[in-house]
Amino acid sequence: MTMDNPNLHDNVNQDPLIKSNGTTALKGGLMESEERYHKMIDEVQDYAILLLDIEGNIQNWNKGAQQIKGYTEKEIIGKNFRIFYQEIDRLGRLPERLINEAYTNGRAAHEGWRVRSDGTMFWGSVVITALHDSDNSIIGFSKVTRDLTERKLAEDRIKEYAREIELRNKQLEEYAYIASHDLQEPLRKIQVFTEMLQNSLDNKETAQRHLEKISSSAQRMSHLIKDVLKYSQVSQKELVFTAVDLNKVLLDIKEDYVLLIEEKGVAITADGLPVVTGVPVQMHQLFSNLLGNAIKFSGVEPHIDITANVLNADDIAQYSGLSINNRYTKITFKDNGQGFDPQYADQVFKMFKRLTNNAGTGIGLALCKKIVENHAGHISVTSQPDAGTTFTIILPLA
Amino acid sequence: MYISSMTIKPPVIVLIDDDEDDRDMFAIALKTAEPEAKLITASNGPEALKILEAAGVLPAFIFVDLNMPFMNGIECLAAIKKLPLIKEVPVVIYTTTSSKEYAEETKNGGAAYFLVKPNSLYALSDMLEQILMGVKLDYFLQVKS
Numbered sequence: 001m002t003m004d005n006p007n008l009h010d011n012v013n014q015d016p017l018i019k020s021n022g023t024t025a026l027k028g029g030l031m032e033s034e035e036r037y038h039k040m041i042d043e044v045q046d047y048a049i050l051l052l053d054i055e056g057n058i059q060n061w062n063k064g065a066q067q068i069k070g071y072t073e074k075e076i077i078g079k080n081f082r083i084f085y086q087e088i089d090r091l092g093r094l095p096e097r098l099i100n101e102a103y104t105n106g107r108a109a110h111e112g113w114r115v116r117s118d119g120t121m122f123w124g125s126v127v128i129t130a131l132h133d134s135d136n137s138i139i140g141f142s143k144v145t146r147d148l149t150e151r152k153l154a155e156d157r158i159k160e161y162a163r164e165i166e167l168r169n170k171q172l173e174e175y176a177y178i179a180s181h182d183l184q185e186p187l188r189k190i191q192v193f194t195e196m197l198q199n200s201l202d203n204k205e206t207a208q209r210h211l212e213k214i215s216s217s218a219q220r221m222s223h224l225i226k227d228v229l230k231y232s233q234v235s236q237k238e239l240v241f242t243a244v245d246l247n248k249v250l251l252d253i254k255e256d257y258v259l260l261i262e263e264k265g266v267a268i269t270a271d272g273l274p275v276v277t278g279v280p281v282q283m284h285q286l287f288s289n290l291l292g293n294a295i296k297f298s299g300v301e302p303h304i305d306i307t308a309n310v311l312n313a314d315d316i317a318q319y320s321g322l323s324i325n326n327r328y329t330k331i332t333f334k335d336n337g338q339g340f341d342p343q344y345a346d347q348v349f350k351m352f353k354r355l356t357n358n359a360g361t362g363i364g365l366a367l368c369k370k371i372v373e374n375h376a377g378h379i380s381v382t383s384q385p386d387a388g389t390t391f392t393i394i395l396p397l398a
Numbered sequence: 399m400y401i402s403s404m405t406i407k408p409p410v411i412v413l414i415d416d417d418e419d420d421r422d423m424f425a426i427a428l429k430t431a432e433p434e435a436k437l438i439t440a441s442n443g444p445e446a447l448k449i450l451e452a453a454g455v456l457p458a459f460i461f462v463d464l465n466m467p468f469m470n471g472i473e474c475l476a477a478i479k480k481l482p483l484i485k486e487v488p489v490v491i492y493t494t495t496s497s498k499e500y501a502e503e504t505k506n507g508g509a510a511y512f513l514v515k516p517n518s519l520y521a522l523s524d525m526l527e528q529i530l531m532g533v534k535l536d537y538f539l540q541v542k543s
Contacts, residue, residue: 180495180496180497181465181494181495181497182494184494185417185494187517188494188515188516188517189419189420191517191518192423192517192518192519195518195519195520196426196519213419217419341468344467344468347467347468352465355467355468
């Protein structure tokens with residue numbers, strides 16, 4: 001409203017305090033004025049405006065309070081304002097702290113989740129102000145609350161978007177690096193071997209060798225692209241977690257590797273694997289990579305032993321990033337294969353790091369690490385040359 | 399100053415690269431650039447350091463790949479620069495990466511050149527010839543293709 005509003009001028013002109021000098025009129029005017037103040041507060045719909053006594057008990061209620069908090073006047077008058085707070089805040093004595101602050105400083109402001117009468121939440125912006133009598137002693141508090149749930153949700157969404165954009169940018173940088181370095185390598189070889197082939201066209205045997213090199217470089221390029229794609233898919237944000245039975249996962253993977261397992265005579269023992277909370281396809285990728293590695297780097301009489309134990313509270317505390325409110329399984333994936341020098345244990349999970357010049361792309365274990373991170377778990381490795389390698393994986397139980 | 403060790407005839411060149419194809423290509427290109435040169439190869443840093451410490455002869459140049467298992471090229475460069483006598487030998491970083499950050503880092507680490515692996519054997523042997531002859535070149539060497 002502006003000062004030009006004619007109604008406003010009318011109101012001012014009609015004010016009894018200005019119009020009349022009589023005591024009765026003044027008294028009547030005061031009552032009328034108080035009545036109007038009352039109405040003004042009562043009718044406000046966008047703010048919950050209430051009066052608390054010195055203990056925080058609710059003395060009056062307005063339309064806004066009913067709209068925001070859901071209680072009727074009859075239900076709420078006389079109750080303590082702590083009722084509006086979540087249990088965790090009540091346990092943390094937040095209402096008491098706010099009242100104390102208002103008592104000491106004259107005012108306390110706070111934003112946070114509050115509980116409606118039906119148990120749903122709203123994001124309240126609250127100002128509690130101390131009220132004084134003529135002797136300047138505190139006689140109670142006024143409490144003004146606004147429902148800023150919409151704004152809060154919008155802010156949270158914006159924060160979430162910002163985090164997502166940051167993540168995506170990091171991934172883009174990662175892929176740009178891959179494209180500029182790791183994908184260049186086989187391409188360069190194809191170019192060089194093509195040049196060599198051109199110079200050896202009259203020597204069939206040499207030409208044949210160069211052709212094979214070109215073909216294997218192209219194949220390596222193809223594997224790299226496929227694996228980078230797999231890795232990028234694992235990095236997607238939208239993950240659907242369900243209960244995954246690892247016994248079933250292992251069975252499927254053994255099926256995938258059946259020819260290699262028979263050819264190399266690999267013995268696999270696994271006792272009572274648990275049901276975890278996971279993304280099924282990622283659990284499959286995780287165990288497929290670990291089993292594939294164990295087979296690839298197997299020695300004589302290869303044996304792979306997979307065991308699982310429930311992690312106790314002390315163990316959980318030892319790993320950063322695990323929550324004591326969750327239950328976890330600790331899976332050990334042990335082989336008696338070629339192993340490696342344990343000082344390089346950190347390197348094996350890095351993208352494109354290979355400790356041997358094998359046919360791999362160096363993405364498999366980076367993928368495993370990413371998957372375990374997606375599940376808020378943990379992966380580590382110990383190894384001894386010629387004695388074997390043990391991967392330890394911690395995953396949340398279903 | 400790089401020419402001094404080239405005065406040892408035939409010059410010895412050391413290449414540290416985990417990629418077998420790259421070692422073969424380098425050997426072919428070097429043969430064209432300097433038929434007299436003797437090439438010693440190692441497939442990783444620790445192996446190379448053993449060879450360098452044991453070798454009775456001072457190499458003219460040491461070529462080091464960056465992306466290697468066990469010890470990357472930057473760590474390898476640092477280790478070479480700690481070896482008595484050998485630390486005077488010019489080290490050429492020899493890599494697929496054309497990353498300016500790596501170039502800067504290895505320059506600070508005491509490398510003589512940063513040579514991006516070319517897409518052609520001719521280009522590689524031209525490059526090697528110039529480097530071995532002691533022609534003064536830019537630090538960052540990338541053949542346009």
